[in-house]
Structure formats: structure tokens, C-alpha cells
Amino acid sequence: MGLLALMNVAQSALSTMGQALTVTGNNISNVNTPGYNVQNAILEVNNPNTAIMGASGTGVKLALVQRQYDGFVQAQMLLEEQNNAKQSVLQSTYMQIEDAMNDQKGAGLSASITSFFNAWQDLSTNPETPEQRTVVIADGKNIITQAQQIESQFSNIDASIGKSMPDDIKQVNDLARQISSYNVSIALAEGGRIQQANDLRDKRQAALTQLAGLINFTTLDDKSGAITVTVGERNLVGVGDIVNPITMQKQVDGKIQLNINGIDQTSKITGGKIGAELELKNSGKGGLPAAFAGLRSTIAAITNMVNSIQTRGYDLNGQQGGNFFNPLSVYTLNKNSSTASVTSAVIIDMSAITYKEYEVRFTGNDNYQLYDIKNNTSTNGTLTGNSLTVDGMQVTFAGVPAAGDVFKLSPIATAIGSGRVNLTDPTQIAASSSPSAIPGGNGNALAMAALGDQVNPMLSNSTIIEYYASVVTTIGNYASTANVNLTFSTNMLSQLKEQNASISGVSLDEEAMSLVQYQKSYEAAAQIVNVTSSLLETLVNLVR
Numbered sequence: 394m395g396l397l398a399l400m401n402v403a404q405s406a407l408s409t410m411g412q413a414l415t416v417t418g419n420n421i422s423n424v425n426t427p428g429y430n431v432q433n434a435i436l437e438v439n440n441p442n443t444a445i446m447g448a449s450g451t452g453v454k455l456a457l458v459q460r461q462y463d464g465f466v467q468a469q470m471l472l473e474e475q476n477n478a479k480q481s482v483l484q485s486t487y488m489q490i491e492d493a494m495n496d497q498k499g500a501g502l503s504a505s506i507t508s509f510f511n512a513w514q515d516l517s518t519n520p521e522t523p524e525q526r527t528v529v530i531a532d533g534k535n536i537i538t539q540a541q542q543i544e545s546q547f548s549n550i551d552a553s554i555g556k557s558m559p560d561d562i563k564q565v566n567d568l569a570r571q572i573s574s575y576n577v578s579i580a581l582a583e584g585g586r587i588q589q590a591n592d593l594r595d596k597r598q599a600a601l602t603q604l605a606g607l608i609n610f611t612t613l614d615d616k617s618g619a620i621t622v623t624v625g626e627r628n629l630v631g632v633g634d635i636v637n638p639i640t641m642q643k644q645v646d647g648k649i650q651l652n653i654n655g656i657d658q659t660s661k662i663t664g665g666k667i668g669a670e671l672e673l674k675n676s677g678k679g680g681l682p683a684a685f686a687g688l689r690s691t692i693a694a695i696t697n698m699v700n701s702i703q704t705r706g707y708d709l710n711g712q713q714g715g716n717f718f719n720p721l722s723v724y725t726l727n728k729n730s731s732t733a734s735v736t737s738a739v740i741i742d743m744s745a746i747t748y749k750e751y752e753v754r755f756t757g758n759d760n761y762q763l764y765d766i767k768n769n770t771s772t773n774g775t776l777t778g779n780s781l782t783v784d785g786m787q788v789t790f791a792g793v794p795a796a797g798d799v800f801k802l803s804p805i806a807t808a809i810g811s812g813r814v815n816l817t818d819p820t821q822i823a824a825s826s827s828p829s830a831i832p833g834g835n836g837n838a839l840a841m842a843a844l845g846d847q848v849n850p851m852l853s854n855s856t857i858i859e860y861y862a863s864v865v866t867t868i869g870n871y872a873s874t875a876n877v878n879l880t881f882s883t884n885m886l887s888q889l890k891e892q893n894a895s896i897s898g899v900s901l902d903e904e905a906m907s908l909v910q911y912q913k914s915y916e917a918a919a920q921i922v923n924v925t926s927s928l929l930e931t932l933v934n935l936v937r
Contacts (some may be wrong), residue, residue, distance in 0.1 A: 405452030406918035413911045428599035430897040460591040462897045473886045474605035475664035480879040482669035487872035493546035496865045510845030517838035526819035537812040566638040568604045576619035609664025625661030627653035687864030690748040693808035706823030706837030714823025724806035730798035737789040745785030750803040755794040
């Protein structure tokens with residue numbers, strides 16, 4: 394090897410070690426940068442010179458700067474980010490719902506219901522006393538007032554979620570555009586070369602992590618370096634600067650529908666903050682719809698059953714009792730029909746009310762499926778004279794229903810909002826079961842007192858108090874489950890982050906060792922230059 398070849402070797406070492414030192418310095422400067430993946434200088438032998446005597450080395454070169462990461466671990470982190478964000482929202486919201494019910498502190502609706510039936514028991518011991526009759530009316534009013542307060546708090550929680558969702562959707566769409574922009578930049582920067590656009594890939598991964606906190610998705614890598622992001626069955630981000638934004642559509646019943654390219658993806662969105670919000674707003678078995686239904690069913694049952702006994706008895710004036718509470722009515726909602734409408738919806742048999750909510754889903758002009766919202770079951774039926782009768786409710790339609798038309802029917806929807814105590818005079822309480830027993834008759838008061846312990850098949854074969862307790866317990870179980878899930882998910886995410894940091898994080902100790910290593914190599918290469926320069930000078934002097 395000649396002196397000039399030796400000089401070239403030294404120069405390649407100086408250049409390469411300088412680049413390696415730059416990579417190490419960049420790692421150290423980004424030790425606290427979120428989402429940064431440590432980069433390694435990958436060194437490679439230069440192509441040798443070939444001659445008759447054989448090949449001779451030409452030094453070293455920087456083959457590439459490699460981003461150190463584990464794709465599997467990072468994919469698991471994205472999945473756990475989706476789950477963790479969902480469980481966090483569920484836990485927080487269910488705790489708000491549980492607090493609104495206030496039963497865990499012994500001051501909730503359960504205590505008011507118990508007090509109401511105890512007041513009837515007290516009335517039965519002295520039915521002619523006006524003071525005790527006043528207590529019965531006051532306790533009845535307290536039930537309605539407390540139920541209205543709880544329902545109002547449920548509505549506030551529901552409204553809060555509704556206000557949050559548009560911002561969350563906007564954030565998803567903004568992140569989708571960022572990811573698409575990174576896709577284009579990465580494809581241009583890499584251009585099929587071995588060297589990857591490390592910093593751009595880190596930024597894109599950080600955007601994906603933010604996206605995972607909002608919504609569940611899957612990704613697919615493209616050979617160009619771009620990725621496709623799929624939500625449900627549609628691409629949110631496609632290859633080639635393509636973004637298909639999510640659009641939000643509020644239904645007439647308050648539920649939310651999310652579309653991509655005009656195609657409903659709501660049922661496929663189950664993770665992230667938005668997945669939790671959809672579950673809380675839309676689910677008939679959990680979330681706010683179930684909480685509303687449980688509360689309203691309780692009040693509807695009290696209203697209907699108390700009125701039934703009250704109207705069988707006689708008041709202090711010898712008159713047959715009137716409704717204690719404002720009676721139930723049928724709530725209907727046209728969810729989408731433009732050719733048909735409800736002209737009449739009445740309760741024709743109060744004793745047949747089951748406190749269930751239904752959807753009438755038309756499959757033809759007169760044919761329909763009656764869908765039980767809570768139990769998720771359906772039965773087929775045909776209109777008779779444009780009417781249908783179910784659970785003591787008779788609903789009549791005008792116009793011509795078309796296949797796909799949906800109407801909601803509910804005997805409980807307005808039970809709280811329209812609820813009130815109808816009696817204004819304590820003498821109107823029908824405590825006696827016979828006009829001849831007045832003023833001392835207490836048969837009806839005893840029947841009313843026993844109502845609190847009476848098992849009702851329409852309330853899952855439980856008493857009113859037991860039924861409402863099950864509603865409270867169910868919400869509590871949801872809150873407890875979400876809390877357990879959140880704790881587990883948080884621990885899992887923490888472990889994954891630690892594992893990822895051990896792979897991709899910057900270790901200052903390791904970088905310090907690399908600095909020393911590359912510094913020594915740089916100094917040695919510089920010494921080769923000095924030696925080579927000295928030898929060249931000697932050679933020149935000899936030639937002279």
C-alpha cells in the first residue's frame with residue numbers, strides 16, 4: 394500500500410468517525426425528546442482496490458444510520474394505547490353516573506322509595522290523620538324531584554360527551570392529514586434507498602400514538618415507506634396523499650353515527666376515547682341509554698303500580714281515588730321515515746305495561762319487526778288497520794311505511810320528565826278499600842305499603858326496591874370493571890413503554906461509551922494522517 398493510499402484510508406476514517414460522532418451527539422441531544430428512537434451508525438468496509446498482488450483495503454465508510462426499534466413492541470403499544478384511553482373514559486364516566494345516583498352514600502333514590510312506602514305503612518295505623526297523609530304526598534314528590542335531578546345529571550353527562558366528540562373527530566382527521574404528509578415526505582426522502590428517513594418515521598410514529606388514544610385502527614406498510622391506516626373497513630389514510638376524513642352524524646334519538654366515505658363504521662369503532670364515547674352514548678346494554686332506561690323504568694313502575702292501587706281505593710270524602718302520580722304516556726319517535734307518521738299512541742291497558750322500549754322496524758308496507766332494545770330480541774308482526782298493539786300500547790300510523798322505516802315506542806321515556814304528584818289535598822289519598830270503612834279504613838294503605846315488597850314479573854321478578862338496587866349495582870359494576878381494566882391496561886402500557894425504552898430509548902451511558910470509542914478512532918486516524926504526512930515529507934526530501 395502506497396503512502397497516498399494510506400492517506401485515503403486515514404481520510405475515510407476521519408470522515409466516518411466524524412459522522413458517527415454526529416450520530417452519537419444527535420442521540421444525546423434527543424435523550425428527552427418524546428417518541429425519539431435511538432439511531433446507530435452502521436459502519437462498513439470500503440470496497441477494496443484490486444491488483445495483481447491481491448486486494449488492498451481502502452478504509453471505512455458509514456453504510457447507514459439505523460433507527461433502532463422493535464416493530465412488534467410498538468404495534469403492541471398502539472393497541473394498548475387504544476384500550477387504555479377507552480378504559481380511562483369509561484371509568485371516569487361511570488363514576489360520574491354512579492355519583493349522580495348517590496346511592497352508595499345512602500342518600501339516593503332507594504332511600505326515598507323506601508321512605509315513601511314506609512309512609513303508607515305509617516298511614517295505615519292512623520288513616521284519618523292529615524299530618525301522615527301530608528307526609529305521603531311529600532315523600533311522593535321527593536321521589537319525582539330526586540329522579541328528575543338524577544335524570545338531569547345523566548343528560549348533562551350525555552351532553553358533555555356530545556360536545557367532546559366533534560373535537561375528537563377533528564383531532565383524528567388532523568392527525569390523519571399529518572400522517573399522510575409524513576407518508577409523502579418519507580417516500581420522497583427514501584426513494585427506494587437503503588437509508589430510511591429516521592426522524593420523519595419517528596414523527597409519524599408519534600402521530601400514530603396520538604391517534605391510538607382517540608380511535609382504534611390497523612396499519613399496513615407499503616414498500617415505498619408509506620403506511621395505510623384503516624378504521625373499521627375503510628382507509629382513513631391511504632397511500633399517495635389520500636385522506637378520507639371521518640364525518641359525524643347525530644341521529645334523531647341522540648345516538649352518534651360515524652362515516653368514512655359516507656359508509657357507516659360506527660359498530661367497528663370500539664377503541665380509544667371515541668370508542669368509549671360511542672359505547673356510552675349508543676349502547677342499549679350499557680352506557681347512558683341503559684342508565685336512563687333503568688332509572689325511568691323504576692319511576693314508571695312506581696307511577697303505574699301506585700296509581701293502580703290508589704284508583705281502587707276511597708279517599709276521606711268517600712270518593713274513588715284518582716291517580717296519585719301523573720299517568721304514563723306513550724312516547725314515539727320517527728327515526729327516519731318520510732312516508733309515514735304516528736297519528737295516535739295511547740295506553741289502552743295499564744296492567745299490560747312491561748316498561749320496555751321498542752323499535753318498530755318495517756320490512757314492507759304493513760310488515761314489521763318489533764325490536765326489544767334492552768333484550769336485543771325481535772318478533773315479526775303485521776299492522777291491523779294501520780295499528781299495532783304491544784304491551785298495552787296501541788299505536789296508529791298514517792301514510793305508507795316503507796321497508797327500512799323505524800319508529801321508537803316507549804312507555805317510560807317521559808315518566809320522569811312529565812312526572813308529578815297529582816294530589817293537592819291530603820284528603821284525596823285513598824287509604825280505605827271500602828267507602829263504608831271511612832274514615833278509619835286502611836285496607837288500601839296496607840296494599841300500598843306492601844307494594845314495596847311485592848315481586849313484579851315486569852321488573853325481572855323483583856320488587857321495585859330490588860329492581861332499582863340492581864340498576865345501581867349494574868352501574869357500580871361497570872365502574873368497578875372499568876377501574877380494574879384501567880389499572881391493568883395502565884400497568885401493561887407502562888411495561889410496554891419500559892420494554893420499548895430499553896430497545897429504542899437513548900442510554901446516556903452507552904452513548905458516552907460510543908463517544909469515547911469514536912473519539913479514540915478519530916484521534917488514531919488523525920495520527921495516521923500525521924505519520925503519513927511525515928513520511929511523505931521525508932520521501933520528498935530524499936528525492937531532492
